[in-house]
Amino acid sequence: MSLVVVDHVSKSFGGLQAVSDVSFHVNEGEILGLIGPNGAGKTTLFNLVAGAITPDRGRVRFNGLDITGLPPYRISRAGLARTFQVARPFLGMTCYENVLVALIGRAHPAPDSERPELIRELLDFVGLSGKESFLASSLNLIDKKRLELARALATRPRVALLDEALGGLSSIEMDQAMGLIRSIRDKRGVNFVWIEHVMGAIMTLCERLLVLNQGMLICEGTPADVARDARVIEAYLGAPDAGD
Amino acid sequence: MEVITANTKKPLTVVGIVVLALFAAFPLFLGQYWLHTAIVGLFYVMMASSWNLLAGYTGQVSFAHAAFAGVGAYTSGILAAKAGLPPLLGLPIGIAVAAVLGLALGSLCIRMGGIYLSLTTLGFSEILRIIVTNEYEITRGTMGLKTPPLFGEYSKTVSFYVLLAAALLILWLIRRILNSDLGASFRAVQNDETAAASLGIPVVRVRILAFVIAGAMAGFAGSLYGHYLMLITPHILSLDLMFLVLAMTVIGGMGTFIGPIVGALFLETLSEYIRVYGEYHILIFGLVALAVARFAPQGLVGLWRQFRSAV
Ligand SMILES: Nc1ncnc2c1ncn2[C@@H]1O[C@H](COP(=O)(O)OP(=O)(O)OP(=O)(O)O)[C@@H](O)[C@H]1O
């Protein structure tokens, strides 16, 4: 069954067609990769699915529910979480409080008595053990991303949209993050749509990829198929005759 | 005090109780003049603390807080003076009217942040002041509206204890809110609305609720203050009073629980000493508040904490 169905969605900003007639779906149990050059419209597509912006045309369904035009908090409560390209933890709050907000935001907030345990478990899980009382502003880049991931997981999502989870990380940190994403899928049954510029990572972690270019979905398939596709190569390397 | 509070948190509660006991004993040894100052100080404690809940914890820097106090004061004042309604019944009506106006203004400001919200609330406040000043038949304009005391015969000592109990009630409520889920939502919204919404926090509802709660609290404080003064003038909803509340909060420590209490009592006492040099004190407080906001964003409380962690 498809958890997320995006149906002919378009969005323009002034004269710029940021997302143009895009359709795709997310299957149960998968990590779906979303790639494309800078400015291709990947983040805009996430914003459309998560409700941060409303599409000009097209519908978004989640778990059998039409979520087009719903406010972001309703979409989050329905079970669709997201992270941001530039991490946005609550800087003036501690790691503990950051995750707490997500427990409070649930459609049925977690009971008081379970919160400390839940929060500690989530922080441990993403590798922030012992940092409960640290202010988010004191964390380094990777820890901020970890915190954002813990917070997204605390909403208890069925699907999580990750916008460049690996950007700015060292290769060791990347391996850790990839292991983490895989174990979240396996242990917590969370499905992912994952935007990434680091090709090696996305090729190993995803069974299926979408390629976006200038707002249009130009290719969909296994990493091997995508890597061979002429339009994808063209999108990334410029016109084929450019090198002549 | 330094010695007691330096190490643990517990002595702070002890200090709080001692300060409160001392405060409660004021009528025993303070003259009428300073008792009046203490009562006005308590009014400002309520004003600054409730404004801080809105501005310091949700980031909505409203300039209409004095206006809400005015709404509370004039509602129960007019009901008592013109319709003979006992102030104790007018008081909850004043709170309700302020809350409804808070709902309206909060909804109006929902797509705004920063300076736009501040300007809109400032406009709202001035419009209300102009209406109150000009509707002479109802409000008696700058002449002031005579109102009866809250209950019984006028007594400064009774008024002091009423205001003290009211201030404690407001502070207790604010404390409860800050430690509740709503308080965490307030801070999340202040930190980052987009991120808060992505985690299921209904940002619009939370922001409006803050306006309603703060408005109701200001209405409560204003109504009590009006029945204490027994003469309500448009000064209560003036920007003068608003800026004083702002300066008290910022200088005491915005976004902290203790800050507005300290700021209100400190500046109110200080104004009594420097009033003799003319009515420039609000201007001076404003300038000091600007400097504090720039160099010590957590005000006196922040400086005190820095000092303590340094020793
Ligand atoms: N709110 C907005 N207003 C106007 N233009 C926008 C807005 N958001 C995105 N755009 C434009 O839409 C296009 C797509 O942007 P988007 O951020 O979706 O690209 P992206 O694929 O995520 O790129 P990157 O890999 O650099 O993150 C860009 O040209 C961008 O400037």
Ligand SMILES: [Mg+2]
């Ligand atoms: Mg992007």
